[in-house]
Amino acid sequence: MTASSLPSFTFRNVLISSALLRVGLILYSEWHDARSLVKYTDVDYRVFTDAAIFISNPGAGDENQAAGPLQGFFGFNFGFGSPYTRETYRYTPLLALLLTPNAWLHPSFGKYVFAACDLLNGWLIYRMLLTEIIPEADQSPGESSSSGSGAGKRRKLNPYLEERRERMATIYSAVHLLNPLVFSISTRGSSESVLSLFVLATLYAAMNENWDWAGVLLGLSTHWKIYPVVYGVSLLGVITATSYSSRERAKMGRIATLVNPKTIRFGIVSASTFVLLGALCYAIWGYPFLFESYLYHVHRLDHRHNFSPYFYLTYLIYPSSSPPTAEAVPLPWWNELIRSPLTSFVPQMGLALGTGLAFGRTKRDLVFAWFVQTVVFVVFNKVCTSQYFLWYLLLLPLLLPELSMSWRRAFSCIVVWAATQGLWLSEAYKLEFLGENVYFSLWVRGLIYVMGNCWVLVQIMKAYRATR
Amino acid sequence: MVSKLSTNSTLSPSYGSHPTIITDVQISLSPTNSDTTCTLFLHYELPPLLFVDPYELELRGAEYQVLETRGRGKKELERPVHALPVNEGDDDEEVGVEVVIQRTLPAETTAPARVELPIHVRYGEPVASSTSKPYTVQEFSGPTVVLTCSDELLSCDRTTTLPQLLLDTIPTSFRGSSLCVALQSPDQSLAISAPLGNTVDLPTVELGTTAVVLACFAWVAWEAWRAGARLRGGASSKVKSN
Numbered sequence: 175m176t177a178s179s180l181p182s183f184t185f186r187n188v189l190i191s192s193a194l195l196r197v198g199l200i201l202y203s204e205w206h207d208a209r210s211l212v213k214y215t216d217v218d219y220r221v222f223t224d225a226a227i228f229i230s231n232p233g234a235g236d237e238n239q240a241a242g243p244l245q246g247f248f249g250f251n252f253g254f255g256s257p258y259t260r261e262t263y264r265y266t267p268l269l270a271l272l273l274t275p276n277a278w279l280h281p282s283f284g285k286y287v288f289a290a291c292d293l294l295n296g297w298l299i300y301r302m303l304l305t306e307i308i309p310e311a312d313q314s315p316g317e318s319s320s321s322g323s324g325a326g327k328r329r330k331l332n333p334y335l336e337e338r339r340e341r342m343a344t345i346y347s348a349v350h351l352l353n354p355l356v357f358s359i360s361t362r363g364s365s366e367s368v369l370s371l372f373v374l375a376t377l378y379a380a381m382n383e384n385w386d387w388a389g390v391l392l393g394l395s396t397h398w399k400i401y402p403v404v405y406g407v408s409l410l411g412v413i414t415a416t417s418y419s420s421r422e423r424a425k426m427g428r429i430a431t432l433v434n435p436k437t438i439r440f441g442i443v444s445a446s447t448f449v450l451l452g453a454l455c456y457a458i459w460g461y462p463f464l465f466e467s468y469l470y471h472v473h474r475l476d477h478r479h480n481f482s483p484y485f486y487l488t489y490l491i492y493p494s495s496s497p498p499t500a501e502a503v504p505l506p507w508w509n510e511l512i513r514s515p516l517t518s519f520v521p522q523m524g525l526a527l528g529t530g531l532a533f534g535r536t537k538r539d540l541v542f543a544w545f546v547q548t549v550v551f552v553v554f555n556k557v558c559t560s561q562y563f564l565w566y567l568l569l570l571p572l573l574l575p576e577l578s579m580s581w582r583r584a585f586s587c588i589v590v591w592a593a594t595q596g597l598w599l600s601e602a603y604k605l606e607f608l609g610e611n612v613y614f615s616l617w618v619r620g621l622i623y624v625m626g627n628c629w630v631l632v633q634i635m636k637a638y639r640a641t642r
Numbered sequence: 643m644v645s646k647l648s649t650n651s652t653l654s655p656s657y658g659s660h661p662t663i664i665t666d667v668q669i670s671l672s673p674t675n676s677d678t679t680c681t682l683f684l685h686y687e688l689p690p691l692l693f694v695d696p697y698e699l700e701l702r703g704a705e706y707q708v709l710e711t712r713g714r715g716k717k718e719l720e721r722p723v724h725a726l727p728v729n730e731g732d733d734d735e736e737v738g739v740e741v742v743i744q745r746t747l748p749a750e751t752t753a754p755a756r757v758e759l760p761i762h763v764r765y766g767e768p769v770a771s772s773t774s775k776p777y778t779v780q781e782f783s784g785p786t787v788v789l790t791c792s793d794e795l796l797s798c799d800r801t802t803t804l805p806q807l808l809l810d811t812i813p814t815s816f817r818g819s820s821l822c823v824a825l826q827s828p829d830q831s832l833a834i835s836a837p838l839g840n841t842v843d844l845p846t847v848e849l850g851t852t853a854v855v856l857a858c859f860a861w862v863a864w865e866a867w868r869a870g871a872r873l874r875g876g877a878s879s880k881v882k883s884n
Contacts, residue, residue: 611775
């Protein structure tokens with residue numbers, strides 16, 4: 175007997191179980207943290223909470239004040255403090271605003287918000303699987319649904335097929351809802367589920383061909399964190415594919431499939447949303463918002479160990495604050511090129527945007543395009559922590575119905591993905607907790623992490639809509 | 643009121659990035675009345691390689707209160723030691739962060755009072771080393787401990803010059819004869835071992851990182867092109883069959 179054949183295995187029950195699990199873990203976190211110096215709650219949650227307290231409790235004079243030019247509206251004083259009074263708070267002030275009830279309602283309010291976003295994400299995944307992805311996957315792997323109508327061509331289904339699709343949608347959405355990485359991260363107080371909600375909502379709007387809403391949600395996602403901007407590239411081709419007939423598209427050149435009245439409108443809506451949100455935050459919180467939310471990430475130097483092999487290079491060449499004791503020897507041009515930020519930026523953005531253009535041609539391929547774009551963005555980034563994996567794991571349940579892979583190959587992918595992390599973590603433990611000098615071997619394992627994840631990605635690309 | 647005060651500090655563990663300074667303060671008090679209250683003040687002077695997280699210390703509010711944190715690197719929690727702001731003027735470059743904490747004691751106490759201060763280790767400045775695994779050993783002193791009581795204290799050291807931050811922090815009402823000082827013995831200084839990056843690795847790391855990143859970039863780009871061609875070929879077949 176399999177789980178899927180149990181009479182109680184419905185999406186409703188999976189959702190209820192997921193909710194109870196998260197509530198239980200949040201209650202446990204309160205009990206645990208009150209009794210142990212080693213906290214269940216993530217350090218980031220303390221940062222968010224402190225920022226929320228600062229934002230709702232402005233100080234006297236210049237202390238803890240919102241630094242923007244707009245302090246009030248028609249005589250009403252906003253009375254905001256600055257979340258950036260809290261060191262290491264480098265997020266949008268909207269997140270701190272969202273969590274202000276942490277201060278006056280309950281310290282775990284934010285965790286319940288993140289858990290609720292998890293559940294909403296699960297529901298969105300289920301709906302997209304049931305209404306769009308599984309029906310598409312039931313077609314031949316080489317086929318794609320025709321453009322034009324968002325409703326597509328849905329025939330009346332026999333009950334067996336409908337039940338099978340519901341069961342598959344439940345199983346795949348359970349992959350997200352019951353994923354330990356997902357529920358532990360949200361119940362520990364990481365805010366990734368909020369951004370995931372915006373990304374999935376964007377995808378949901380795109381799948382329903384509500385392009386104005388997709389533009390607004392993409393702008394909101396990009397305001398929250400910059401990386402979703404790459405999804406805009408893949409959306410351009412899909413907008414054209416769904417907005418124009420095949421005859422009209424046959425007359426378009428490659429440029430016109432990306433730049434036409436429909437895509438321009440989408441771009442304007444998305445960019446306007448991003449700019450308006452940024453302008454509002456700047457108006458209230460001023461330059462600290464701009465620096466901490468965006469500019470800091472442009473110039474940040476992550477020298478401490480993380481999965482990315484760039485950490486050791488950054489550490490070895492980290493600029494000193496002391497004046498140099500001897501005149502610096504100019505580096506040869508190839509050395510300057512290697513140390514240039516372009517050497518990391520070009521591969522990362524080249525792949526993130528290039529794969530978006532290559533795969534963003536039909537609505538059916540949108541999830542695949544976003545998945546590949548996110549994986550390459552994470553793998554080739556100059557810093558990588560476990561939380562980043564959520565960005566693409568979020569999309570995996572939506573991709574699974576379209577993957578044709580032997581169990582052996584699938585198992586190999588899982589093993590390689592997990593083993594490269596385990597290999598790195600076992601060495602990082604020696605550095606962080608035993609104080610052993612393992613910088614070089616940790617760097618080597620970072621290279622293995624990059625190669626291993628690229629291998630897994632290549633397997634997934636080969637398995638996508640492969641002929642069975 | 644007769645009193646004795648001595649202190650002993652250890653670092654646990656003496657390696658890794660997140661050790662704790664454990665200070666046991668041995669106090670012997672015989673208060674003359676039951677209303678006597680005593681307070682311990684501990685002043686830590688950490689080298690630039692070490693730092694505290696003030697927000698983490700706030701979580702220990704049930705044990706003690708942090709009165710003051712200041713100094714080089716107080717806000718720059720994420721930088722390596724050689725990237726800390728350079729002090730201007732005559733400030734000692736060997737001093738990083740200073741911390742003063744306060745702990746209230748029961749009126750009659752003979753049991754040692756234990757105070758634990760969690761600290762963190764920055765990345766040290768890389769060096770060129772032929773051994774390929776260089777380390778640095780950072781020595782520093784345990785905290786200066788001051789005992790103050792509402793009753794007059796006898797038989798204790800009051801001659802040691804206190805650090806200025808401690809003087810500024812202890813309420814004036816607690817000074818004078820109500821004040822005892824204890825210092826860590828010099829032969830019991832604390833030491834932590836921290837690994838350092840090796841600049842000899844730099845050429846290998848530069849070339850290796852670049853080579854692997856570019857190779858993986860080319861590999862993924864090639865496979866993505868093939869996948870895209872396969873998907874477009876499938877779409878073309880459907881159009882032709884229609």
